[in-house]
Ligand SMILES: Nc1ccn([C@@H]2O[C@H](COP(=O)(O)OP(=O)(O)OP(=O)(O)O)[C@@H](O)[C@H]2O)c(=O)n1
């Protein structure tokens with residue numbers, strides 16, 4: 001579906017071209033029932049989001065625009081989309097990308113099964129990209145399929161660490177004040193240089209804040225502002241809150257944001273983002289035992305030890321494995337006591353694959369085999385466990401990192417361990 005440029009109004013560059021890729025409506029998660037959720041019997045305030053993603057990432061210093069740079073083999077923008085998709089009361093997510101990156105963006109949406117996404121063409125500046133995203137939501141556009149929201153969130157596509165709580169804060173504040181934005185304390189002091197590059201004056205740092213994202217606006221407030229916007233502001237402006245003040249005379253409510261709201265701008269930010277993501281997905285481990293009895297003995301011994309290092313440790317003998325996978329655990333220790341077959345591990349791999357869990361992040365599975373070296377010669381055991389290499393090659397294709405661990409115990413110690 002194409003959206004032509006509005007009749008005579010708006011900037012010179014091509015108007016937004018909406019290529020609806022609206023996925024199936026994501027099931028509203030019960031946990032997100034909120035004043036913006038699908039609560040039965042009350043009119044939910046419609047909220048949409050516009051993600052400017054049409055930049056070239058010059059400061060990153062690599063050929064690929066930073067929003068498409070990989071983190072753990074997945075494009076940065078996919079993490080931001082996932083963060084917004086987790087919020088069930090955001091009904092539409094409009095992403096502004098350049099025409100040349102449109103196919104790349106479509107591929108990301110399909111590969112990572114992103115939902116509620118619509119694409120518009122980016123502009124030559126960030127403000128123009130945002131304006132094109134807003135036009136896709138305005139009802140004054142011909143053939144527009146998206147309904148106008150009451151509140152619109154604007155969030156840079158290169159800010160992947162955005163949580164539901166700050167989104168709720170800025171949207172609630174925007175409903176009350178017309179506009180709202182996340183802010184953070186300044187790290188460096190702001191100074192004003194003179195024409196000859198000497199210090200003219202410095203600002204009292206404590207009196208100022210850094211403007212971050214997300215921001216939220218009553219749709220009409222920000223859309224009217226962009227429609228009145230001068231070409232100079234569209235070309236050189238960097239602050240949507242300023243446009244709301246200058247053109248719609250709305251003073252945005254400022255909301256203290258968390259330290260994670262920073263924007264990926266330089267290469268070091270990409271490394272920082274990767275280590276934060278690794279840290280987050282490695283804090284949850286599930287120990288899968290092959291019997292209920294082992295769960296209560298070996299499993300809980302392991303749980304006590306792991307809890308000294310990790311935030312979330314879950315032990316199961318399989319009955320609630322499906323739920324654990326749904327809760328997005330990405331690390332599994334599959335313990336096979338007294339057996340060297342892989343039935344348990346294979347069952348886990350199948351469940352992980354069926355759940356599409358490894359689409360978004362790599363899943364780590366360690367298959368541990370406690371074996372009595374007196375009953376079976378090492379060579380035969382090693383042959384069995386070496387099979388895991390074949391499993392691992394196949395699993396890697398599905399973003400599942402499988403490894404095997406063979407632990408030999410004389411029979412009596414195993415008995416002691418289990419009782
Ligand atoms: N014409 C533009 C320029 C920027 N952006 C988006 O605005 C966000 C924040 O802008 P910035 O960090 O400046 O991104 P770039 O312009 O790509 O970076 P650089 O200035 O280093 O080139 C990014 O998601 C970027 O893709 C956009 O949608 N359209």
Ligand SMILES: O=P(O)(O)OC[C@@H](O)[C@@H](O)[C@@H](O)CO
Nearest residue numbers: 126156211212213238239240
């Ligand atoms: O200026 P850039 O294009 O690097 O990034 C845009 C930022 O200025 C902007 O995201 C925040 O300051 C909030 O407006």
